[in-house]
Amino acid sequence: MTQQIAGIPADADISRADSLAREIFSDVANKWALLIIETIGDGTLRFSELRDRVEGISHKMLTQNLRMLERNGLVTRTVHPTVPPRVEYTLLEAGQALRATVDLMCEWTQYYLSDIESARSRYQA
Amino acid sequence: MTQQIAGIPADADISRADSLAREIFSDVANKWALLIIETIGDGTLRFSELRDRVEGISHKMLTQNLRMLERNGLVTRTVHPTVPPRVEYTLLEAGQALRATVDLMCEWTQYYLSDIESARSRYQA
DNA sequence: CGGAATCCGTTTCGATACTG
DNA sequence: CAGTATCGAAACGGATTCCG
Numbered sequence A, B: 001m002t003q004q005i006a007g008i009p010a011d012a013d014i015s016r017a018d019s020l021a022r023e024i025f026s027d028v029a030n031k032w033a034l035l036i037i038e039t040i041g042d043g044t045l046r047f048s049e050l051r052d053r054v055e056g057i058s059h060k061m062l063t064q065n066l067r068m069l070e071r072n073g074l075v076t077r078t079v080h081p082t083v084p085p086r087v088e089y090t091l092l093e094a095g096q097a098l099r100a101t102v103d104l105m106c107e108w109t110q111y112y113l114s115d116i117e118s119a120r121s122r123y124q125a
Numbered sequence C: 001c002g003g004a005a006t007c008c009g010t011t012t013c014g015a016t017a018c019t020g
Numbered sequence D: 001c002a003g004t005a006t007c008g009a010a011a012c013g014g015a016t017t018c019c020g
Helices: A011-028 A031-040 A047-053 A059-071 A093-122 B011-028 B031-040 B047-053 B059-071 B093-122
Strands: A044-046 A075-080 A086-091 B044-046 B075-080 B086-091
Touching (some): A031 A044, A031 A047, A031 A059, A031 A093, A086 A093, B031 B059
């Protein structure tokens, strides 16, 4: 941490926080991450359940995004040391909070679905 | 439109609506699109103003995303036939509504910034 | 100035095969 | 079953150039 007086952060801290914010935003503002969060919801799902429910996601994208979400503290990963192994994912607080915004986005999509469809037809020009 | 009885949509309609919804969600759940929407806000901005304010966006990505947003009816594009030309972008109703969800997402990012940062440090394992 | 088009390196992504 | 590694194909994204 760079030196700073009282509660006023040094410029370096501001720009560091900004770039961190941008990085997090970029991590999270992506189709697969948001769909995974929405799918886990307030429950707990296994890897294979997620792969089945998040339509169209590949094995690779699922692990990749789950790692990212785990790294950022949005989900927990619980490994049950059985055979075959059983790995479960649950949203943590930050993940739940983000889910609220994803819910809104999904509602938005449903609400404007027909408007957007007609906008698209109109766009032929 | 495929045949249907009363208000009950045929299966084909449901899956068409679903795939449309997914398509729209994929269009919109992307870093640049969301940042552009957030930046336009409730104002009107020129192409060059947007390029300056949406940090790190290239000429190409900006036009590409603006076309997409225009096509989906989220923004209007107004061309003033002067020389040099002046093109302005404003959010339409659907765009404003989506902006509300982006605002939430930005607040989320700020609120959980430090939590996420410490989660990342903890992740070294 | 805004935008289309081109070129070209980088990243993403899916498929496949392999490990514990 | 969950995850890693590898390998092409495809999409993304930046830089540049030309046009209205």
